[in-house]
Amino acid sequence: MRAAAFALVARSIARFVAQLAFAAVALGPCAARATVTAIDDAGNTVTLPAPAQRVVSLAPHVTELLYAAGGGAKLVGAVAYSDYPPEAQHVPRVGDNRALDLERIATLKPDLIVVWRHGNAQQQLDRLRALHIPLFFSEPHELDDVATSLTRLGALLGTDATAQAAAAAYRRDIAQLRARYARRAPVSVFYEVWDQPLMTINGSHMISDVIALCGGRNIFAALKPLVPTVSTEAVLAANPDAIVTASQGATSPDRPLPSLERWRAWPALAAVAHGNLFAVDGDLLTRPTPRIAQGAAQLCGDLEHTRSRDAASH
Structure with missing residues (x-):
């Protein structure tokens, strides 16, 4: 009887250990992906505890980049003239690039704000920092920077596959033009x-x-x-x-x-x-x-x- 009971307990422990191991394997990738990081165009490292779910765009080009990177569904606020793609026109407005509605932005409870580095007024940016919401500065200078912006935003949004595909398609288009007109x-x-x-x-x-x-x-x-x-x-x-x-x-x-x-x-x-x-x-x-x-x-x-x-x- 004692041997049978011991065997039963041993089997129960083995099952429990196996379940723990399975849970660790299943949760491991999720845990590894929980924190997301990207470097913005001001050279800052932006780290989020998890992929952004509620994003505010403070420039029309940023809105386009977010949609192209696969984050359109996560956009909860955008500035005036954010008109592409067409569905961006229905995103709630938070002012324009120089006169932001900071109260509206705070009410939207974003977990990421993407800022036009030199297009948004400095005083407004200082007040945004006071909200303690992560800021990602966007200001591509060269053609190749567009693809980089897509992949970096994709990392913060958790939409890497879409962003990488969009970046690859863009790079192909630019490479074809370079090859055609180089000489x-x-x-x-x-x-x-x-x-x-x-x-x-x-x-x-x-x-x-x-x-x-x-x-x-x-x-x-x-x-x-x-x-x-x-x-x-x-x-x-x-x-x-x-x-x-x-x-x-x-x-x-x-x-x-x-x-x-x-x-x-x-x-x-x-x-x-x-x-x-x-x-x-x-x-x-x-x-x-x-x-x-x-x-x-x-x-x-x-x-x-x-x-x-x-x-x-x-």
Whole structure:
């Protein structure tokens, strides 16, 4: 009887130990994945105790990145002009990039806020820090940074597979454009951000990276401010082959925006003489998101028109 009882107890202990081992194996991966970490564009290490479930976006490009990374369903608040993808238009608004509704943000109880590093006002950021909610700063500078942003956000959202796939597709699109235009004849480009005052971009701006991708040369790349003010005389002296600006929606190359029409006052300007005044859909070119590959394709096509028109004129 004692031997039988001992055997019964031994079997019970063995089953209990086996159950513990099974639980450890089952829970082990979950425990390992509980804490998530990513480095943001300010160089900060952002660590969350678990993948974010309630996220607030403080810039339209951030909203696009979050959706592309697979986190659209976790977005509980976004700023004005967060209009892509279409479902983003239904996300509750928390102000715009400079005037945030901090009370509304706090009420939404986010476990992650994604901030535009230099686009959100510093005073607002200081007040956000007082809420003790993790902040991830987003400000991609180069084309390759878009893919990096996707994977980092995917890590914090717990949507790695979706983010990695989106990053891979974006990298393929950019690589194809690089391969296609790498050896094309250079085209000098003036990119017009604004006409009054006349503003452009320097070589550190992502749009300048797009121009280079297409075989173009930003005539004001060497200037120090990211978005410098320039004179009409400086543009005339540089005599660019093409003048490009952003528009709301697509426009026809033969019907440039009024801001570009002003350049027709100087018919000897190369861009005017050869009809190389172009407007690219701003949402595809000015937002550092996967859609910038589409904007790059449009700009590359415009610069290809420039090459063919310039060649025909000689």
